[in-house]
Amino acid sequence: MSPAPEAFYVLDDTEAGASTVTSTSHTAGPWSPHAQHGGPPMALMAREAQRLGDGSRVVARLTCDLLGPVPVGRLRVEAVVARPGRSVELVECELADADSGRVAARAAAWLVPRVDSGPVAGLPTPPSGPATGGEGAVPPGWHPGYLDAIEWSWVEGSLEQVGPATVWMRPRVPLVTGEPMAPLERLMVCVDSASGASAALEITQWQFMNTELTAHLVREPAGEWIGLRARTTLGGGAAGLAQAEVFDEEGFVGRTAQALLVRPTPGA
Template sequence: MFYEPLGDDRYQSTVHTTGPWSSHTQHLGPPSALLVRAMERLPSAVPMTIARVTVEILGPVPVAELSVTAAVDRPGRSVELLSAELSADGRVAVRARAWRIVRSDTSAVASTIDEPLAPPSEGRVMTRPEGWHPGYLDVMEWRSLAGSLGEPGPATVWARQRVPLVGDEEPSGLQRVLTVADSGNGVSSLLDPRKWLFINSELTVHLYREPVGEWIALDAGTAIGPDGFGTAVSVLHDRSGAVGRGAQALLIRPQ
């Protein structure tokens, strides 16, 4: 598991949350999914679905005990604005906001603008590059259709989390998406991480249908401007096709 529940909205982070750059801080995938889980559990008067999530990264998330709170900021009959905070050692490390939209039947007019991907079985096994820390990368199963971790340039990769998010719970489709979506800038980086920083300060995910199944794909690319910042953009897929898009604002500078 990524997190052991302690009760009272507290969670003990496990070593599986560890990010690739430090043994003391987390990859932002699991914390993002934990915030989504808290917002998904907020009650609503009618069936609703989260259609957009923005995760604001205020600082490193330690591999330690965390607390999570969530609230409905703007209730409504058709749309609601939700928020959540993740704290460690008395400091808010990550905030999230989400728009939740009432469910209705639009199957007769459903459409997509993205072509489906080849299945994970056609991808090559992707492993953690030498020098990157164990943890999150090792408990995700990675299959690359194009590009890879540690290879500069765009990448198309499938990922499947091999441990639950919290305890022995089955993660929701949206939780699985957020566990993976923060990896978009990592798999599509254009730069050598030994020489450059390319840190995302946020992650925004827009969905146009609910994700299903264990496998989530990132069809990702990064653009870098001349003034120290850039954007990583990912088309997000499940086995049935595209489900939405993720984007990350990047700080770019030499190490």
């Protein structure tokens, strides 16, 4: 782990279609200093997918599957064009523990041509901006790695409240040392937090873990802030659904969905 966590990752090596990085303490999730929050590794796969292109395409849909805990350590991420095309293109990514070789996550991104003059219709009304929110408190016992690497502005709800929430998020550090954070990277660092922000159950009594996230985007985000209007839905079984409308300060950007595994907390 990097002794100087000025970013989520330190770039160790890069080549065509692959990068090796060392994770810093900023990637650690709220449950353990040794396992990453889902946002940074999803953003890392998005970065590698976009490195294959020339900037003429944008991501319309990105699906990420977490196959197991992502260690706070050395990672290797690879991307390949699985389905080339003149109009649409499918890029697939794989993220692995660089030391053991264990595959920890996969992603698939559909890309479409970059067009700046297309039609506009059906955009949801955005929430009030980040200046209207408050910082909010972190529940006792939660590990501060990722949580401290994000600036939070809560318009509705908080991590300590059960129910729907609206929150603006801004990463305090770049994804990779020495690189400005790309719009898609910034979005993916943030949106995996929708399930925690909109928790429908008391965390002391229930677990609601997501092993995947799908983002549908109508445009690239602009600016530093990402806004989530998030809600969790439960149907009485072991499956739940966390959904979020995603905004920047200019308006609507897209929607995300996360499948949740819902079960009682051991020992509760």
